[in-house]
Amino acid sequence: MRVSVIGCGHLGAPHSAAMAELGHEVIGVELDPDKCRALGDGIAPFYEAGFEDLLARHTSSGRLRFTTDLAEAADFADLHFVTVGTPLREDGRGYDVSQVIGAVRSLVPLLRGPATIVGKSTVPVGTVARLQEIVDAGARGSGVELIWNPEFLREGHAVQDSLFPDRIVVGLTSPRAREMVEEVYAPILARGVGLIVTDPPTAEVIKSAANSFLTTKISFINAIAEVCEFVGADVNMVAHAIGIDTRIGHGGMRPGIGYGGGCLPKDVAAFTHRVGELGARHAHELLSAVESVNAGRPLAAVELIEKANGGPISGRVIALLGASFKAGTSDVRDSPALRLAGQLAERGAVPVIYDPEALAAARTLYPELAYADTAERAVTDADLVVLATEWPEFTADPKLPVAAAGLVRRKVLVDVRNAVESGMWLAAGWEVWQLGRQPQLPEAH
Template sequence: MRVSVIGCGHLGAPHAAAMAELGHEVIGVELDAEKCRALGAGKPPFYEASFEELLVKHTGSGRLRFTTDMREAADFADLHFVSVGTPLRKDGNGYDVAQVIGAVRSLVPLLSRPATIVGKSTVTVGTVARLQEIIDTDAQVPGVDLVWNPEFLREGHAVQDSLFPDRIVAGLTSPQARAAIEEVYAPILARGDVALIVTDPPTAEVLKSAANAFLTTKISFINAMAQVCDIAGADVNAVAYGIGIDPRIGHGGMRPGIGYGGGCLPKDVAAFTHRVGELGAQEAHQLLSAVEAVNAGRAPAAVTLIEKAHGSPISGRTIALLGAAFKAGTSDVRDSPALRLAGLLVERGARPVIYDPEALAAARMLHPELAYAETVEQAVTGADLVVLATEWPEFTSDPKLPIAAADLVASRVLVDVRNAVESDAWVAAGWEVWQLGRPPRR
């Protein structure tokens, strides 16, 4: 099938490469000329596991190319994915859907034959109805269908999740639109293990928002339990494990830590909270407001833990901060809890020195005022305290790190605000290990 992917950012670019891998001929449309050039040259503008290989493979195979010209996509493709950004509005009151409206407004009048527009961006319930009005008024030809196909991929696993999604949700209103979705995802559906959930468009919009709302509710729940455990002298990791055995609860999303971040969850929950308030769903609004409040308290809770671990004010102290990305597996630093923590440490007069295996360039661009190190050794040398802020395996699972770092630091105190390390290797190398909601290990 000939498809376009409009908006080639963290979602769209891996999706475009995945569509080529499925056998489609793909054209990616990206407004940012520099990003577009880089993608076309097989160079990812951000780190995402396995993405570079697929991009190189299919820009090489000729099945994937990129353009800044919407007309080229309109002429070429029969199905158009829309994966442009939906940031939070500046006043925080819901999404700014200007990119989505803009992309559809510029595409629709250029279509000269029947086509399917497939929205993947996360939008407020009601947005699809607005886009349908644009199609109804601006389409020059009959047979332009609209489908809402929200995306559930996890950053850091974008390629894997695009090729092997756990579900395909399609909000649509016509048999032609359903046929187009079944055709574009045919290689995935043929495997027989993926649910195709066909709904009306508002249900697809709410389904995506509800998925993120539930995930963040789980994260905030276990983080609130970490607070309880801190006060009660209990161990939240054991609590999470013990309650998660119940299949109604489960272990997914139940690792306590510094809170959710990134380009999706914070703004999606904020926008949904605002929207449910607007709709008058009061209990939903209260629930989601509490989820957000817990999350907002996590970076300050991490600072409190760091101060406790240090045993005296941290002003003037050098802190090796391992991690800048909002989570492991990506260079994305949008709304990163690690960088939020760095900012709070600076406010307390400490000097965080940040190292991240993939996100240094992005972090430097966003926060040039912070201090960075090129290697983990450089970051920990002379540090009064080491803080693990992103759960990269090279920080959490390398048995050599506790031993190598032990000789470089000024004091062997590790504060793991992701509750991600197995403390035994660190304790054996002479470290004190502090984690959220757990007694310290020595």
């Protein structure tokens, strides 16, 4: 099939490469000329595990190319994915859907014959109905189908999640639209992946509900971490034990500094606002509590760091390992690690940040903070080491605690992601502090 992917950011770029991998001929449309050029040259404009290889393979095979010209894509493709951004509005009151509206409004008059538009951006309920009016008013003839196909991929796993999703959800209104979906995803569906076919408003709510549930689970375990601190219990053990119950499950329940990134914070904020507007009082109360727990996590981390330091941190040099919002990506949008760095700096400490992939992005966003080009340089002469993003090279490489032990002023690790294998740090003489747990001391090991 000939497909276009309009908006080649963290979702659209991996999606375009995944569509080429499925065997389609793909044209990606990206407004940003630098990003567009890099993608066309097979160079990923951001780090995403496995993406650059796939991109390079399909740009050189000729099955995947990129343009800034929407008209070229309109002429070329039969099916158009819309993957542009839906940031939070500046006043925080819901999404800014102007990129989505703008993309569809520009595309529709360019379509010369039957075509299918498949929206993947995350949008508030009611957006598809607005877009349908634009399609109905602007299409030159009949035969332009609009489908909503929310995306569930996680950054850091974008390629894998695009090619091997848990399920595919589509909101559509005609048998022809269903046929187009079945054709474009045929290789995935042939593996037995479930296709959930529903109406557009239900598809919209499914996406908002999924992200709201994920944040609820994270805030739930973080609230329990707070309880554990009061009573001297161990939140990691609690999460492990309750997760064995299959109704609860272990996935997405790692306690820590809270959720960040380009999706969960804005999606739950926008949905909370929307359910409030709708008058869904209980949903509003529930989601407001989820957000409130999350907003309190950086402070909980700062308090733990102060405890580990034995008092105020003003003047302390703090090595901060991690800047991206999670491991596996260079994305620093709404990064809890950088939020924490800001709070430490506000208290007079000197955070020195290292990240294996996100340094350039972090430097651009917060040029006023201090950075180091290696983990070793970041920890040199540090009073404390804070693990802020759970990259495996920090959590699971036994060489780091040994090397760092000889470079720091004090061997104190504060792991605000509850992610390290503490045994290797304890064995190298470190104290290990984690949220919702008692500190672990090397002599007790």
